Amino acid sequence: MIAIGTEAKMLVQHPRCARCRVNIEPGQALLMRDDGRLEHATCPEVTCPVCTRTILPQTPIRRDGDEMVHANCYSRRLRATHGAP
Numbered sequence: 001m002i003a004i005g006t007e008a009k010m011l012v013q014h015p016r017c018a019r020c021r022v023n024i025e026p027g028q029a030l031l032m033r034d035d036g037r038l039e040h041a042t043c044p045e046v047t048c049p050v051c052t053r054t055i056l057p058q059t060p061i062r063r064d065g066d067e068m069v070h071a072n073c074y075s076r077r078l079r080a081t082h083g084a085p
Contacts, residue, residue: 014026015037015038017038017039017040017043018033018035018037018038018039019039019040019043019057020040020043020044020046020057021046021057021061021068022040022043022044022046022068024040028040028041029041029042043057046068048068048069048070048073049067049069050070050073050074050077051070051073053070055068055070059071061074062074
C-alpha cells in the first residue's frame with residue numbers, strides 16, 4: 001500500500017496475456033491454457049510506437065515503461081539517443 005495524504009491506495013498489477021503480452025483487465029473474455037496461464041479470447045492489436053508496425057505474438061519485444069516496442073526498434077532508438085558504441 002502507498003499512503004497518500006490520509007488515504008491508502010492499493011496498487012494492483014493485473015496479469016499479462018500469455019500470447020500477446022498485454023495486461024488483462026477485469027471483464028475481458030479470457031481462456032485458461034493447459035499450463036495455467038491466461039490469454040485473451042481475442043487479443044488486441046499492438047502497434048510498435050517506433051515503426052508503427054504490428055507487434056505479433058512471436059515477435060521479440062522490449063518494454064519501455066508500459067509500452068511494448070520491437071526489440072530491434074528499441075535498440076535503434078537507444079543508439080539514436082545515446083550514440084552508437
